[in-house]
Amino acid sequence: MAAALEETPVSYEDLADIERDFDDAETDIIRKQVLLTAPLYSRRSKTISQIPNFWPLVLEQAPPDIDQYIQPSDSALLLSSLLNLSVSHFEVDLDPRSVSIRFEFAENEYFDDKVLEKKFWHRRSRDGWSGLVSEPVGIKWKTDRDLTGGLLDMVVKAWEADKSTSTTSQSNSNGAGNSSRGLTPEQKALKKKIENTGMGGLSFFAWFGFIGRHRKSRSRSSSRTPSSDEDEESVGEDDVGMSLEIFPDGDDLAVAFTEDLWPGAIKYFTQAQEQDALSDADFESDDDEGLDEPAEDSEDEDERPAKKQRSG
Template identity: 30%
Template sequence: MSSGQDLAERISEPVVPQEVQRDITVLEQQFVRAEVEQLRQSIVSFRPLFEKRAKIVAHPEVQSNFWLRVLSNAPADIDEYITPADAAILGSLKNLNVERFEVNEKGEGEPRSIRFTFEFNGENPAFDETTLVKEFYWRKQVLTTPSGKKRTWDGLVSEPVRINWKKDMDLTKGLLDAACDLFDAEKKGGVRHELPEFEKLVVKLAEVEALNDEEEDEEDEYPLQGQTQSGSFFNFFGYRGSDVTAEQSATATKEENERLEKLLKGEKVDDDEADDDDDDEDIDDDFDTIEVFPEGQDLAIALAEDLWPNALKYYGMCCRDDGCHDMGCC
């Protein structure tokens, strides 16, 4: 192979004709549609199997440690968010249920929305609740950049879920309460970043980050576990993602579908989708400032697409020597 350029130079800046780029965009959207439809149909097919599994898990001799063993053998993209202190609480987890709750029995609805139900037994040492429910909605939004171009955002959004911690047992160090306080204040009206709860959450985030840094310097017994930006696993219940409403999402989805149909018919559409990263950064997004669990969408997807469907596999594995977190599952 002879060339005056090295490999990196030849592949870093591909030159794609506009009509080819349009074809690529259309095909990518068709792939997404096919994948979503495949997921939608699989949900209906797997529901009876998950019901059979639930009956097996409900057996007294299995239920006592089923989800403890599953979590102890969780893959790295889940295990990294569970600190030893989190594990002590998750040790009282009696059951975990994951539902694609927006899909009906006919296979109709949004399959990417997810509901997690965590059920704890009476031995939970940290909070009063025996059940915690966290719902994620898949939403879409069309944003306008400062230069007037449009950008489509889609992803999981959620409302924070408050946990009533027992005295001195709040593993989130006040972050979850602060996130819930801001959300409650927003529902009463007002501009988010002008609310006193907004500033309190920003300050609390900085305080907890500094405290976590100090603890990491002082304690290196578990250098690879739970050392993420999100801190405690239970900050997961504070994840928000964005505040796109169902109506905004429906409008954006309709607009995107209409655009795709025109492209499939060969009709001309406005090429106003922005790929300018600098333009994207100028879009005001308070959630970059106040998100208490930035990796919330990643963890939700990992739990729903890996841990939940493969729970029997993880249950049957021997607990890892380096990942059991002292859950007492073995």
């Protein structure tokens, strides 16, 4: 296969150029779609704001790509306190695949924040990788109510310490870089915490600690957001890698919110209403059957299908 192009006028650079052109075309399509649908989303937001519990009901019917990350304790909080959810494309001119996902909450027993907003930048590296990167978002947990068991706070502290150390290292080395330095004490503590914590069943709110592949290259210029043409080649050499990532599938979850739940919100809300109607019909049917059937036929009860259970 390596010699497949040797006797042709085609080079791998030619093929790479075509791939880049396809990517540019896809980006342009997404940009046009975002601009065309913006008025529709605005209209939808005004309409659904008049429907009580719209977003909790939507989340109740969330697809598996989202639902699998929502634990019972998360669900109790989201279904009782979520007021609004929104997705915005904050870099339409640069890269429309960059998104901000915003949650608005009522007063609750878990944290003081009224708004939790997480931004994802879509970036590409010189080694061909492209995807979403982010920065950790802290949550002001109330006493003994941290659903992440302290992990999210540790990620935020490690991120801030890494930025501070990177800035100092750059200053002392006149911009020579900091690739040779080891983990900060905060990163070491986080790494140990992750190693000693069973990551299965981790709270949905740990998602706010997702960082992604740009950990190393981002720290080299920590005072600015990552640019679209930033050299992230060093990311592939990152010896820290996923060892400090508490939510490895954070980018996939962001995509599920952006490309499924957000555009399909009315569909999921309608499904929730239909599920309620089916549940009510089941209860009414059971009541009617209890009135019509003789008491001696009660042994047939075990053969009836179980009633559908509401997830809320």
